[in-house]
Amino acid sequence: MIEGQETKVMSVRDAIIEAMSEEMRRDENVFLIGEDVGVYGGDFGTSVGMLEEFGSERVRDTPISENAISGCAVGAALTGMRPIVDVTFMDFIVYMMDNIVNQAAKTRYMYGGKGSVPVVFRCAAGSGLGSAAQHSQSLEAWFCNIPGLKVVAPGTPADVKGILKAAIRDNNPVIFLEYKAQYNMKGEVPTSPDFVLPIGKADIKRVGKDVTVVTYGRMLERVLKAADKALEKGIEVEVVDLMTLMPLDKEAIINSVKKTGRVLLVNDAHKTGGFLGEIAATITESDAFDYLDSRILRLAAEDIPTPYNHSLEVAMLPDVNRILKYIERLYDKR
Known part of the structure; x- marks a missing residue:
């Protein structure tokens, strides 16, 4: 899917940073929110350098309260912003379920298409790092059962970049799975800011x-x-x-x-x-x-x-x- 495009080798981690950064340069309404996303650069290093480029208004560190984080993100999306939520471990999304399932997923339907909730929940999923029972789950099946949500799970650095950019641009809430055991995996990734892959296409x-x-x-x-x-x-x-x-x-x-x-x-x-x-x-x-x-x-x-x-x-x-x-x-x- 990258034939004929200029590419460079990068890790999944760097593909995530590049995708978010390109979209934040493209659209001032895009911002990143979550625990340790700013000064620390993300618990898995997936936002390193972004605070320095975009500032604390658009790379927002939060208290340890997933319910508050998701509520702020959904509310911001309802007012026209495009939040990217760093959920860190996907296991923590259980604290966000009401805001995602009962609010974000339902809004467009409840208001006859007049309301949209363009928010991306980035979830570090899966095992492989010795994180044990409460930090190693892949919970995508839960969200596939909820009409109004889109669920994506790319498996290469190039696909991670292209699908994440598409998710950020989408007007619907998107659950984005990224696998923490693969953050260091490398591959060829298109360098063009226009590289976007379609959601819904295998x-x-x-x-x-x-x-x-x-x-x-x-x-x-x-x-x-x-x-x-x-x-x-x-x-x-x-x-x-x-x-x-x-x-x-x-x-x-x-x-x-x-x-x-x-x-x-x-x-x-x-x-x-x-x-x-x-x-x-x-x-x-x-x-x-x-x-x-x-x-x-x-x-x-x-x-x-x-x-x-x-x-x-x-x-x-x-x-x-x-x-x-x-x-x-x-x-x-x-």
């Missing part, structure tokens, strides 16, 4: 004919590595990177499943009640169901609170070898 990260793997966010990297190993065994895997969960690009999923007849769904959230079930239902309710040559498989995190112990934390998540084994299971049923 990307085929790898073309194949034998098995479809649908994934997003942190698991994309592992799925692509598993696909490389599968190719060594003669299995051509097509990788569908959703990037946006709501609204879901159903067409991209259905077209890929029709081509391969086999599908594996992978994410790092808990399996039971998770978003993978919604994707599976989308396939079975469509005409892609008639093209299936095997049952749909889901591979997700174990249904346990994230352990602090490193070995247990690693074991609860899908890794490259487990993903490969699931791909082989599907292919062997040809």
